[in-house]
Amino acid sequence: MSTGFLTVDLDALTSNWRALDGMTDVETAAVVKADGYGLGVAKVGRALIKAGAKRLFVAAAEEGVELRQAVGPNVEIFVFSGHMRGDTDMIGDMMLTPLVNTVGQLTRHLEALPEHPFGVQLDTGMNRLGLEIGEWASVAEIALSQNCRLVMSHLACADEPDHAMNRQQLEQFHLMTDGIEVPRSLAATGGILLGPEYHFDMTRPGVGLYGGAPFTDAQPVAFLDLPVIQVRDVEVGETVGYANSWTAKRPSKIATVSGGYADGLIRALSGGANLWHGDQAVPLVGRVSMDLITADVTDLPELPGVLSVLNQDQTVDALAERAGTIGYEILTSLGPRYQRRYAGG
Structure with missing residues (x-):
């Protein structure tokens, strides 16, 4: 291969879910x-449902279709x-x-699928998605009288516990939803x-399930091994890779080594990351190219x-720091050429 x-x-994935x-x-x-x-929504989704999750979240309807085909009818997909x-x-x-984000989306949903469940996303200060306070005030009575399943918002700075934005958004969410x-x-x-102040009726963890910060006690979930295609001797003064x-x-x-930025090993790793042989680190040298990287294995026995x-010594966040x-970018960039193998679950 x-x-x-x-x-x-x-x-490890389901252990992280249970811990959270x-x-x-x-x-x-x-x-x-x-x-x-x-990491593969079908296997991941089924494992999380088996662990006890009853509701799953995706970004787009097309993702929801793929997930529904994998998990069947007995789980709610937002x-x-x-x-x-x-x-x-x-x-x-x-x-x-759907978690409607605008008055127009709410109107579209109630007109096209009048009995169909929906949720509402509110903007509490992130200024990305959701109804602002005035918009919500104008439609809340209508929305809440229909088949509304959830009212949610999203924190902008939750990975910084002392950031003032967390408290600001919490207070705004109370203002918009209490009662x-x-x-x-x-x-998340x-x-x-x-x-507990931030937990309300439902939490929806994401990156922590997959071994990423800010959940520092998470178990690693993703492990990546790459085959060595060739080993060559390089003399003093010779150069390796693009741009010398x-x-x-x-x-x-x-x-x-077989792997490059087409596989999610982003070019910013050039000259700054390690690869591993067992528990021994070897430096990545030269540029990350589309399909190949090079490592100095001189000191290996x-x-x-x-x-x-990716292994126990170099997690997604450790690689991301280099x-x-x-870690989100490292995980979601992992390319389709990898042979995916699933353990446990």
Whole structure:
């Protein structure tokens, strides 16, 4: 095989869900958008349902269709983008629950699917999605008298516990929703960690399920191993890769590894990441290219057949830090060429 192996530990995934669920006294749903954060929405969704999740969240109706086909009819699937023009048949036929974001979306939904369930997303200060306070005041009575399943908002700075925005959004959410009888949700992974004030009736963890910050106690879920295609000897002064960006300062053995930015190993990792042979780190040298990376394996006791990118020693957040990004980007960029293997679940 010349493509890498992405191993997904479904037992770790469900253990992370149970750990986050155990931090609250309310219902815990799960966010599985972007193909289950890059790990395969069908297997991820089924494992989370088996663990106890009764409601799942996706970004778009098309994602909801794929998820519904994988998990069957007995789980509620919320769609963050709401009821977009052209989505009516998908929403109705696949029993999706759109989270309407505008007065226009609410009107479209009630006119096209008058008995069909929906939710409402409110903007409490993030200025990205949702009804603002005046819009909500104008339609709340109508919306809440229909088949409204959830009223939610989203925190902008929950990964920074001391950020003033958290308290500001919490107070705004209370102002907009106190007294309603429909279930409420404000907290994703970071919101759960902020404490019970933020939990309301339902939490909806995302990245923490997949081993990412800010849930620092999460178990790693994704493990990535790449095959070595060739090992060559490089003499002092010779260069490796595009733009001659790395020059050998000693006689070196350089492994050419199958994987590149087409596979989610983003170019910003160039010259700054490690690969692993067992518990021994080896530096990535030269530029990350589309299909290949190169690593200095001179100090290994044997020539490797496989090198690891994600493992117990280098998690998605550790790799992201080396690239100057976040674990979300590493996870959701993992490419389709990897052979995916699932453990547990």
